[in-house]
Amino acid sequence: MKEINHDVVIIGGGPAGLAAAIEAHNQGVDVLILERNSWLGGILRQCIHNGFGLKIFNEDYTGPEYAQKFIDEVKHKKIDYLLKSTVIDINKKKEILVVNSSGLIKIHAKAIVLAMGCREKTRDQAMITGFRPAGIFTAGLVQKYLNVDGLLPGKEIVIVGSGDIGMIMARRFTLEGSKVKAVVELMPYIGGLIRNKVQCLEDYDIPLFLNTKLVKIFGKERVEGVEIVETKDGEEIEKTRKRINCDTVVFSTGLIPENELSEKLGLKMCAETSGPIVNGFMETSVKGIFAAGNVITPYDLVDQVSMNAMKAGKNAGLFVSGSLIKQNININVCPGENIKFVIPQRINYLQDVNISLRSNIVSRKKDVALVVDGMVVERKPIKIIRPSEMVSIKFNSELIRKFNGKKIFVELVDKI
Amino acid sequence: MKKLTCIMCPLGCSLEIEGDIVLGNECSLGEKYAIEELKNPKRILTTTVSTDGSEMLPVRSDKTIPKKLIYLCMGQLAEKKVKLPVKKGQIIIKNILNTKVNIIASMDMVD
Secondary structure, three states: OEEEEEEEEEEOOOHHHHHHHHHHHHOOOOEEEEOOOOOOOHHHHOOOOEEEOOOOOOOOEEHHHHHHHHHHHHHHOOOEEEOOOEEEEEOOOOEEEEEEOOEEEEEEEEEEEEOOOEEEOOOOOOOOOOOOOEOEEEHHHHHHHHHHHOOOOOOEEEEEOOOHHHHHHHHHHHHOOOEEEEEEOOOOOOOOOHHHHHHHHHHHOOOEEOOEEEEEEEOOOEOOEEEEEEEEOOEEOHHHOEEEEOOEEEEOOOEEEOOHHHHHHOOOEEOOOOEEOOEOOOEOOOOOEEEOHHHOOOOOOHHHHHHHHHHHHHHHHHHHOOOOOOOOOOEEEEEOOOEEEEEOOEEOOOOOEEEEEEEOOOEOOEEEEEEEOOEEEEEEEOOOEOOOOOEEEEEOHHHHHHOOOOEEEEEEEEOO | OEEEEOOOOOOOOEEEEEOOEEEOOOOHHHHHHHHHHHHOOEEOOEEEEEEOOOOOEEEEEOOOEEHHHHHHHHHHHHOOEEOOOEOOOOEEEOOHHHOOOOEEEOOOEOO
8 A cells, every 4th residue: 555644634625625725835834635526626616606705805706716716726836636536534643544546545644634524414314205206306416417517407396495505506497497486494584695595586586485394205206296384383284285296306405514534533523513523723622633614514605614724724734833832721612592503612722713603593682692600701792693694703812811711601692 | 665685795784775875784885786776686697608528617797787688698608619628717708798798717627
């Protein structure tokens, strides 16, 4: 088996991996990106819509344009990368086992950045039983069929779940001549961004059914229709039960971080984020192994992915050069009332840190607050908080010094 | 009074428009959007065109296009077949439907 050495090895060549690689390289260390697909840029290749880069570049890029900026920089900086190379194992000694057409390679790394991203939830996670006819897809898969392969998967579509990709694909299907007959959402609010409800659904008069459950998929060989029913407090409202005829059902019910490697490696995981627990350095429970982007939890925007990946990449570079110094700080950050999760979950150094969070509720009457021993120590006013939009609150170094050793809760509190 | 949701960025501000006065916008983009949206709604068009290679080329309009012309643009783009290689930003259709808007490639593509 071939054995090679690199300072920082990045697992995944999507938006997180590229941003991490560039920042690690900027610290003067030698970097290698491992990507299992045949291109760099990951999912952005098929996200042909615009809305990327508003935060980082103050520009409205399409997915491929956004990716190209990072790919160009990786190539300009002559950062090494291997395509069509799949990582099958990582251990705590930072040995990485990769397989590609040349065979098995063992890579000895000084630091690792996990940037494996997410995969889609499927029909199984949506708990829809029944036959297995043709015509059932996930939103990301039809996005690849349409935008990369130029294939139209169906003519009459029902989309289950109102995530961003689902709504964006509703518009794509409509523009390409298919009829989207319904977008069905179990929750009382949409899963994606409000702007996508406007520019993807309302612009094209695509009906959205909130508080509505997909009950059944009809058809044995090919999908023939679906049965839906409205719900109230979990109970099905019988008179709203109806059938919609369609030949295609698309599931857009969310993403799951791809963490098989992290789990095998024995990283401490967070149940709420489905990703590894990280500290303010974006370092996991194993020293020198960092996590970047959607492998931590699905972010709303690629800009947020790039920003946290830059942090992970930079710190991986600093770790290798020995300049990443942990101060004697140990704070646990925990989700409090109405908060689904917080990132990072640990703080080990005395420096301002932005804590990202997602709420469980929609409210115009709450502020985000840091709470220690039942006392609000920091408060950030929020106009409206929604589960579909991540927000962040600054935890400044003064407070970190003051509350070292304590448990900090992030909570939603009533506006004053 | 008219109500709109701003689509200029992921914030999605709720706008209220009374004559020339726009309320509820967090930034100047919101004001511009609201006024234009009531007169002549426009959108960036993103889609794909065929190539002489094996994959579709992602393209976009370099400026916003009147919403009512979107389907006509799609029709014209359906006819188009692009010869590779292509560089990001390369013009695929110049001045589409006399809108002074160009359709440009979203990425570098070699066969």
